[in-house]
Amino acid sequence: MKVSSNKITDVYAHYLAQLSVKWSSQESTGILKQFFHHFLQIPPHQLVHNFEKRISESQLLLIHFAVKDLMSNKPIQYILGVTSFLDLELHINENALIPRPETEELVSKIIHQFANHHPQRILDIGTGSGCIALALKSKFPESEVWAVDFSSSAIELAQKNADALQLKVNFLILDILDSNSTEDLPEKFDLIVSNPPYVLPSEKPLMQANVLDYEPHAALFVPENDPLLFYRKIAQRANASLTEGGHLWFEINENQSPAMQEMLQPWFQFTEVIHDFRDRIRFTHSIK
Numbered sequence: 268m269k270v271s272s273n274k275i276t277d278v279y280a281h282y283l284a285q286l287s288v289k290w291s292s293q294e295s296t297g298i299l300k301q302f303f304h305h306f307l308q309i310p311p312h313q314l315v316h317n318f319e320k321r322i323s324e325s326q327l328l329l330i331h332f333a334v335k336d337l338m339s340n341k342p343i344q345y346i347l348g349v350t351s352f353l354d355l356e357l358h359i360n361e362n363a364l365i366p367r368p369e370t371e372e373l374v375s376k377i378i379h380q381f382a383n384h385h386p387q388r389i390l391d392i393g394t395g396s397g398c399i400a401l402a403l404k405s406k407f408p409e410s411e412v413w414a415v416d417f418s419s420s421a422i423e424l425a426q427k428n429a430d431a432l433q434l435k436v437n438f439l440i441l442d443i444l445d446s447n448s449t450e451d452l453p454e455k456f457d458l459i460v461s462n463p464p465y466v467l468p469s470e471k472p473l474m475q476a477n478v479l480d481y482e483p484h485a486a487l488f489v490p491e492n493d494p495l496l497f498y499r500k501i502a503q504r505a506n507a508s509l510t511e512g513g514h515l516w517f518e519i520n521e522n523q524s525p526a527m528q529e530m531l532q533p534w535f536q537f538t539e540v541i542h543d544f545r546d547r548i549r550f551t552h553s554i555k
């Protein structure tokens with residue numbers, strides 16, 4: 268069915284009906300208001316006042332494809348091209364994982380831990396959109412922050428976020444699984460943090476279609492036969508490059524917690540596992 272006219276009231280009614288097939292009427296209204304705001308710069312509280320106005324064909328197409336993408340499970344963050352992380356607004360695209368609330372919690376715990384003695388040098392491994400590195404830099408402006416990812420398109424996005432936020436982070440393309448690729452990093456860090464890929468392929472049936480179909484699999488999955496692959500490589504590196512008393516923080520798969528502790532304990536003088544807001548084991552914190 269076609270939209271009956273380009274009048275906002277008709278466009279609104281048409282796409283509200285489409286969205287309501289999948290979402291509640293309240294959710295559909297919220298989504299549509301976000302689209303009108305983002306694509307046509309009409310703030311939610313102004314929408315009703317603009318009902319009699321007409322929009323152009325190209326404006327109509329923007330709304331049309333946004334609704335179509337959403338109906339086919341594309342995450343709204345990828346459709347809008349923006350997401351939030353703590354108090355930062357970030358650009359996001361399909362080259363990087365959409366930052367999760369658990370990762371916000373990880374960063375918030377680190378910020379709390381370092382409230383009185385900011386780390387001098389920080390390394391974020393598997394930076395994706397740059398969310399962790401940028402949030403830490405915004406809270407610890409004097410810290411020197413480094414962030415690496417093996418995906419050049421993720422690094423490009425992270426750099427775009429840094430530029431937009433005017434935060435200086437040193438982004439590098441680096442494959443953490445390749446032990447030779449360390450050349451451009453400083454020798455020592457006071458804090459290393461990582462949210463590496465940690466989902467097992469056998470856990471796919473538990474995942475939502477919008478994650479599986481749209482988010483980069485290289486950001487999600489670890490080989491079934493070696494769930495700690497990234498953690499082991501990163502812990503090895505951290506063991507060599509953390510200052511004495513330096514901190515290593517991980518976001519982890521709750522099912523791997525005993526194995527993680529066993530792996531970390533011989534290398535660090537202290538290791539604790541920490542629950543997230545859903546009361547699932549989600550983080551480890553080790554001290555060198």
Ligand SMILES: C[S@@+](CC[C@H](N)C(=O)[O-])C[C@H]1O[C@@H](n2cnc3c(N)ncnc32)[C@H](O)[C@@H]1O
Pocket residue numbers: 363364365366367370392393394395396397398399415416417418421441442443444462463464465485486487
């Ligand atoms: C779970 S995502 C985390 C992204 C971001 N830090 C966050 O918390 O939203 C894991 C990241 O690790 C990166 N990655 C995967 N394999 C890698 C490798 N071998 N070396 C470096 N980074 C890698 C992916 O590109 C992805 O950006």
